[in-house]
Amino acid sequence: MSTPPRYRGRFVPTPNGPLHLGSLLAALGSWLLARSAGGEWWVRMEDLDPPREVAGAAEQQLATQAALGLHSDAAVAWQSRRGAQYAQALDQLLAEGKAFACHCSRQDLAASAGIHRSCVPRKRRTDPAIRLRVADATMITFEDALQGRVTQDVASEVGDFVLRRADGPWAYQLAVVVDDGAQGMSHVVRGADLLDSTPRQILLQQALGLPTPRYLHLPVVVDAGGHKLSKSSNAPAVSIHEPVASLTAAWQMLGQDSAALGRPAGVEQLLQTAAHAFQAQRLPRRAAVPVAAPHNAGYAKPV
Ligand code: GLU
Numbered sequence: 001m002s003t004p005p006r007y008r009g010r011f012v013p014t015p016n017g018p019l020h021l022g023s024l025l026a027a028l029g030s031w032l033l034a035r036s037a038g039g040e041w042w043v044r045m046e047d048l049d050p051p052r053e054v055a056g057a058a059e060q061q062l063a064t065q066a067a068l069g070l071h072s073d074a075a076v077a078w079q080s081r082r083g084a085q086y087a088q089a090l091d092q093l094l095a096e097g098k099a100f101a102c103h104c105s106r107q108d109l110a111a112s113a114g115i116h117r118s119c120v121p122r123k124r125r126t127d128p129a130i131r132l133r134v135a136d137a138t139m140i141t142f143e144d145a146l147q148g149r150v151t152q153d154v155a156s157e158v159g160d161f162v163l164r165r166a167d168g169p170w171a172y173q174l175a176v177v178v179d180d181g182a183q184g185m186s187h188v189v190r191g192a193d194l195l196d197s198t199p200r201q202i203l204l205q206q207a208l209g210l211p212t213p214r215y216l217h218l219p220v221v222v223d224a225g226g227h228k229l230s231k232s233s234n235a236p237a238v239s240i241h242e243p244v245a246s247l248t249a250a251w252q253m254l255g256q257d258s259a260a261l262g263r264p265a266g267v268e269q270l271l272q273t274a275a276h277a278f279q280a281q282r283l284p285r286r287a288a289v290p291v292a293a294p295h296n297a298g299y300a301k302p303v
Contacts, residue, residue, distance in 0.1 A: 007039025009187045011070075012176065014046045015058035018237030019065065021249065021291055022191070022221040022229035028250045028274075029218045029283070030189035031070055035275040039187070043072035044179055047080045049169050067240035068247055069267035077183070079175050086170045089178045089208055090130060090163055098207045099163055101128040115159035129166040132204060134159060140199035145216035146283055147192060152199035161200055177201050181210035192217040192287040193228060219289045221253065229291060243267045247274075253289050255282040 011027045013019065019027070034041040043065065045058050062076065093099035103121035106114070116131060134155045141151040152158070163174040180188060180201075195217045205212050221229045229235035238246045247270055252258050260277035264270035 005040055005186070007034055007037040007187055008042065008183070008185055009034035009039060009189055010042045010044055010180070010183065010185055011072075012044045012046050012190070013058075013061050015053050015061060017054055017057055017230075017235075019061045020229050020235035020237055021246070021253075022235060023061075024068070024238050024246060024250045025221055025253055025289075026189070026191050026218060027065060027068075027070055028247060029254055031271075032254070032274060032278045033187065033189050033216065033280065035271075036278045036280070037187075040073040041070075042074045042077070042183060042185075043070075044077040044183070045079060046172070046175070047078055048172060048175055050080070064238055064240050067267075068238070068243045069271050074183075077179065079170075079179065082175070082179065083170065085178050085182060086164075086174055089174065093132065093163070093207060094130070096207075097133070099130050099132050100160075102131045102160070102162075103128045112159075115156070116161070117155070117159050125166060127166050127168065129162050130164040131160040131162055132207065134161065134203065138203065140202050142198060142202060142212070142215060144195065144198075145214060145280075146285055147195060147217050147287070148285075150195060150198065152196065154199050154203055157196075158200060163204075173197065173200050173204060177204040177208065177210065180213060181205065181208065185213050187216070188213045189216045189218060191220045193220050195287070217287075218254070219284050219286050221291050222288045223291055226288070228288075235291075244270055247271070253284075253291075255284045257282070 009030050011030045013023055031041050047053060047058055090099060102119055103125045104119055108120050108122060109116055136155050138154045139151060140154055141149060143149055161173060162171045164170055198215055202212050223229060244264055244267060247267060248258060248261060251261065251274060256278060261270055261273055264273060
């Protein structure tokens with residue numbers, strides 16, 4: 001068996017619209033951390049929830065990444081094709097009594113602010129959700145490489161959480177843990193909006209006997225009103241016509257020295273220079289940074 005690499009990282013976009021500057025920050029940040037460590041960088045498409053996806057968005061995002069020179073080191077994995085692996089993990093948890101079928105409705109859980117600690121269904125469903133059983137006072141602590149120490153009482157703050165939704169789809173938490181494990185990810189670099197999901201993922205890794213990767217949560221990009229850039233806030237798509245400007249904007253928002261890039265002839269040259277010039281200690285140690293338009297990237301400052 002070949003030894004797994006010291007560093008294997010990933011970028012896991014959701015195909016709910018075009019790639020925007022917020023997702024580019026996670027893409028470039030995870031790529032830079034992987035490359036500057038001499039590691040691999042894999043892309044996995046989080047196409048778990050077809051009704052919320054936009055037709056063609058996944059292909060469009062991959063085309064934008066290609067135009068930016070961000071190429072996956074392995075064939076792109078599609079979560080929509082990995083149901084058998086998720087089912088196997090779920091069966092294991094059910095067989096070991098670590099997961100259970102839950103007939104509660106949202107309304108049933110309204111009294112406990114949506115936090116599930118014990119079943120209180122008023123009627124049985126034909127399509128129950130499957131939840132992970134979280135023991136009382138389950139405290140998870142981890143050291144985020146950028147945001148510092150994070151501790152969560154998963155039982156009281158989250159409760160027994162969903163692994164497969166009542167309406168059928170696999171929950172993000174299960175899919176991401178199964179895939180990070182199956183793909184041998186050593187490092188997870190993503191937006192800080194997922195910081196409070198990480199204790200759930202660590203708990204699930206422990207339940208499935210999977211190793212816990214190292215985590216680094218980058219700041220999310222917010223608009224002038226302080227809202228995370230996303231499709232719903234009509235974040236402008238990253239232009240494939242100005243790839244150098246887009247990468248430069250993301251580079252600056254990652255706290256890096258724009259002078260270090262010089263005047264790159266194209267994306268390949270820019271990325272090569274960036275991988276060498278990248279300084280992890282310059283990453284903004286905060287949960288959010290304001291958006292910088294590619295044409296005025298010089299104004300990007302951490303908030
Ligand atoms: N799909 C998530 C996002 O776009 C990232 C999931 C992950 O990296 O674990 O924010």
